[in-house]
Amino acid sequence: MPSSYTKINYSLRPAKAIERKMICDSLFALMPFGKLKDYKYIGFGSTYFVDFSLFHKVLHIQDMVSIEKDSHAEKRFEYNKPFSCIKMKYGLSNEILLQLTWDKKVIAWLDYDDPLNNNVLDDVKNVISNIISGSVFIISVSCQEDYPPDRNEHDYSLEQINNFKKNKISERISPENIPTNLKDRDLSGKNLGQLYGRIIKNKIEEIISILNSTLTPNKQFFYKQIFNFRYSDGAKMMTIGWLFYTEEDRCIANQCSFDQPFNHEQDEPYFIQVPSLTLKEQQFLDAYMPIILKEEQEKQELYQKIQQEICISKKDVESYAKIYKYFPSFVEMVI
Amino acid sequence: MTKIIHAEPTKELFIEMLVRDIPLKRAILDLVDNSIDGATKLNNSDYSDFLIEIELTEKYLKIKDNCGGISIDVAEKYAFKFGRVHSAEETPKSIGKFGIGMKRAFFKLGNKFIVESKTTTSSFVIEENVEEWKNNPDWTFKFKEIQEDIHNDPKNIGTLIMVDELHNVVSSNFKQENFRSGLKEELRLAYSLIIQRGLQISFNLNQLICNPLNFRISSSIKVAKTEEVIPFFDNKEQDSPVNIKLYAGVSDRRLESGGWYIFCNNRMILEADQTEITGWGDGLPKYHADFAYFRGYAFLESDDAANLPWTTTKTGINEDSPVYKSLKLKITKITSPVLTFLRKMETERSSVNQGELDESLLANDYEKTELKSFFEIDESGFCNRFEIPEESNRSSTLRYKTITYKKLVEEIEQAKNLLSVQTNKEVGERTFEYFLNQEGDN
Numbered sequence: 001m002p003s004s005y006t007k008i009n010y011s012l013r014p015a016k017a018i019e020r021k022m023i024c025d026s027l028f029a030l031m032p033f034g035k036l037k038d039y040k041y042i043g044f045g046s047t048y049f050v051d052f053s054l055f056h057k058v059l060h061i062q063d064m065v066s067i068e069k070d071s072h073a074e075k076r077f078e079y080n081k082p083f084s085c086i087k088m089k090y091g092l093s094n095e096i097l098l099q100l101t102w103d104k105k106v107i108a109w110l111d112y113d114d115p116l117n118n119n120v121l122d123d124v125k126n127v128i129s130n131i132i133s134g135s136v137f138i139i140s141v142s143c144q145e146d147y148p149p150d151r152n153e154h155d156y157s158l159e160q161i162n163n164f165k166k167n168k169i170s171e172r173i174s175p176e177n178i179p180t181n182l183k184d185r186d187l188s189g190k191n192l193g194q195l196y197g198r199i200i201k202n203k204i205e206e207i208i209s210i211l212n213s214t215l216t217p218n219k220q221f222f223y224k225q226i227f228n229f230r231y232s233d234g235a236k237m238m239t240i241g242w243l244f245y246t247e248e249d250r251c252i253a254n255q256c257s258f259d260q261p262f263n264h265e266q267d268e269p270y271f272i273q274v275p276s277l278t279l280k281e282q283q284f285l286d287a288y289m290p291i292i293l294k295e296e297q298e299k300q301e302l303y304q305k306i307q308q309e310i311c312i313s314k315k316d317v318e319s320y321a322k323i324y325k326y327f328p329s330f331v332e333m334v335i
Numbered sequence: 336m337t338k339i340i341h342a343e344p345t346k347e348l349f350i351e352m353l354v355r356d357i358p359l360k361r362a363i364l365d366l367v368d369n370s371i372d373g374a375t376k377l378n379n380s381d382y383s384d385f386l387i388e389i390e391l392t393e394k395y396l397k398i399k400d401n402c403g404g405i406s407i408d409v410a411e412k413y414a415f416k417f418g419r420v421h422s423a424e425e426t427p428k429s430i431g432k433f434g435i436g437m438k439r440a441f442f443k444l445g446n447k448f449i450v451e452s453k454t455t456t457s458s459f460v461i462e463e464n465v466e467e468w469k470n471n472p473d474w475t476f477k478f479k480e481i482q483e484d485i486h487n488d489p490k491n492i493g494t495l496i497m498v499d500e501l502h503n504v505v506s507s508n509f510k511q512e513n514f515r516s517g518l519k520e521e522l523r524l525a526y527s528l529i530i531q532r533g534l535q536i537s538f539n540l541n542q543l544i545c546n547p548l549n550f551r552i553s554s555s556i557k558v559a560k561t562e563e564v565i566p567f568f569d570n571k572e573q574d575s576p577v578n579i580k581l582y583a584g585v586s587d588r589r590l591e592s593g594g595w596y597i598f599c600n601n602r603m604i605l606e607a608d609q610t611e612i613t614g615w616g617d618g619l620p621k622y623h624a625d626f627a628y629f630r631g632y633a634f635l636e637s638d639d640a641a642n643l644p645w646t647t648t649k650t651g652i653n654e655d656s657p658v659y660k661s662l663k664l665k666i667t668k669i670t671s672p673v674l675t676f677l678r679k680m681e682t683e684r685s686s687v688n689q690g691e692l693d694e695s696l697l698a699n700d701y702e703k704t705e706l707k708s709f710f711e712i713d714e715s716g717f718c719n720r721f722e723i724p725e726e727s728n729r730s731s732t733l734r735y736k737t738i739t740y741k742k743l744v745e746e747i748e749q750a751k752n753l754l755s756v757q758t759n760k761e762v763g764e765r766t767f768e769y770f771l772n773q774e775g776d777n
Binding site: 094129 | 565566567657658660661667668671672674720
């Protein structure tokens with residue numbers, strides 16, 4: 001299968017772009033653990049290296065590793081690498097992760113295009129069993145439901161569709177990683193993301209418990225969830241992230257204030273909704289931001305006014321208000 | 336009156352049930368373990384003064400050692416007791432720990448056993464008929480002879496164990512040449528580290544030579560080595576931590592020898608393991624022919640043998656042990672880069688065979704390695720993480736492979752006509768292009 005970089009320009013996926021900036025913004029909260037520039041970033045840079053550019057420029061991280069499975073286009077990746085501090089590692093993440101040195105704190109963002117599968121879970125295991133206290137691990141997978149490819153031509157019963165979904169899940173994830181009380185509804189709509197989240201979390205729990213069983217209490221590992229995003233730039237995607245710390249660093253971890261509205265510690269995800277707005281509309285709306293500071297009545301009046309003046313619904317304005325600081329602008333340029 | 340339920344064990348449990356859990360060869364190893372523990376107690380670094388002679392015929396098994404003997408006190412309180420006694424004096428780095436091995440081996444092998452022991456100050460003989468003992472309600476063994484406060488010549492001290500009136504199935508095994516060869520090999524492997532440290536073991540008068548653990552190394556291909564102490568598990572700080580040393584690298588290509596070798600207190604418990612126990616197919620890829628170069632040696636040591644993750648039969652790993660679970664993670668970590676190297680080397684080799692590459696740099700590097708006994712490798716042969724040497728450069732981004740297949744001549748001629756081409760090669764290329772045009776994405 002061709003890699004997704006041959007199909008999509010990552011920087012043109014607006015929800016993804018917003019998520020990336022939100023994550024970058026949040027990572028400043030790691031300051032109590034030390035300077036961000038002393039972290040190592042591990043990611044899948046593809047040919048665009050968007051996350052690498054952002055984290056280098058904004059967080060000043062300068063030890064960066066990009067894992068690239070397509071080793072036959074080495075020259076292309078080397079050519080596109082925006083900064084010399086990015087080290088390319090060619091091969092499957094399953095193998096590369098175990099070849100890296102893990103002696104410093106990392107921010108590892110494994111951003112897959114695929115749905116959750118055993119390889120991803122192996123990567124989870126390999127990252128968790130290696131990282132040190134103060135590290136952040138972020139994982140993105142597709143949580144798009146599986147449907148029979150010919151379902152428009154056939155009349156499948158609900159039961160057949162559910163069976164199809166179940167089979168797909170068990171093709172990708174081995175039975176010991178699937179919760180025992182799996183229900184049909186866990187496989188549909190938003191619930192699929194919840195299920196994936198649970199499966200990943202179960203894996204983390206399993207590995208942490210193995211690690212902790214041979215560690216003295218103050219060296220034992222704990223984690224807290226800091227991200228739980230859902231968005232869709234076409235296919236449904238999810239991103240979950242955690243901060244890992246040892247018992248002796250618990251105080252430091254507590255000082256890290258991951259307290260933005262999109263830092264979701266709970267199972268309920270934060271949905272990034274991107275209203276479709278022109279540049280002119282964005283600028284118009286920007287003049288009223290931040291809405292959050294306004295009184296309720298004032299807000300309602302504002303929504304009405306905007307609806308009347310430029311026909312943008314309250315729902316879109318509300319969505320925009322949540323993400324306007326991170327909203328990407330795309331302009332076609334004729335060169 | 337309160338009613339109670341009697342749950343005392345029966346002798347049959349020990350004589351007939353527990354013996355099923357241990358393979359015959361391993362039961363014999365359990366007896367040898369006792370001799371080795373005797374030696375370890377006297378000197379756990381240099382074993383060159385110690386000798387264990389094993390004699391096995393279809394009539395009896397005899398194991399004679401000069402490893403210090405069993406004192407009367409130990410015989411009375413611990414050695415013959417079923418199960419471990421907590422007040423027992425610890426032998427640091429011992430192998431025996433569960434208080435089951437020797438008795439289980441006696442019952443497994445035959446109906447009569449004799450233990451003769453001489454320490455510097457005492458001697459005793461115990462002789463027991465198992466059938467008679469089974470019918471006796473007492474849980475005791477009687478000394479047949481006993482002498483205390485004497486002076487034995489230090490040259491003559493040691494233990495002699497003899498099992499007689501072998502069970503039929505045991506005797507028929509002992510008769511087979513192949514059983515003896517298999518047992519000899521198992522002894523060689525299980526004790527190779529201790530033989531390396533000087534212990535002499537003879538089997539039917541043949542001195543055992545240690546099975547050389549080895550690696551192939553060069554200046555670019557080294558052995559990954561990690562060392563770690565686990566002081567805390569089972570929710571407490573342990574008085575006797577577990578020391579883990581792991582070594583992973585490559586050696587000769589031998590399908591049956593590739594895999595992980597695990598030693599607990601110098602006794603091998605897993606030989607060339609290629610199963611999920613050491614992560615194959617669970618964290619690592621499944622074992623297959625390309626990995627036949629791989630060797631991994633894990634040495635676990637603890638003053639308290641009970642802290643090591645072995646089962647009572649010492650044939651395997653106690654998979655519930657936290658030490659084992661954490662060991663497995665470490666094994667995956669140290670193994671993976673070696674397997675990546677082997678996979679890449681095979682890919683390069685097959686590219687060379689297919690004419691896509693002039694030479695395989697990785698295979699060249701492997702060819703330059705030298706076979707070394709594990710014990711000869713000095714620090715320069717080790718590194719923290721297995722480094723993959725430089726790979727052959729695949730210069731072109733366009734890569735080609737050849738497809739060959741056979742078809743009926745008439746059909747090929749028909750295709751030639753349809754395609755208006757002359758050669759078979761063209762038929763192949765054109766039909767392939769046609770297929771991709773119709774079914775491909777672009």
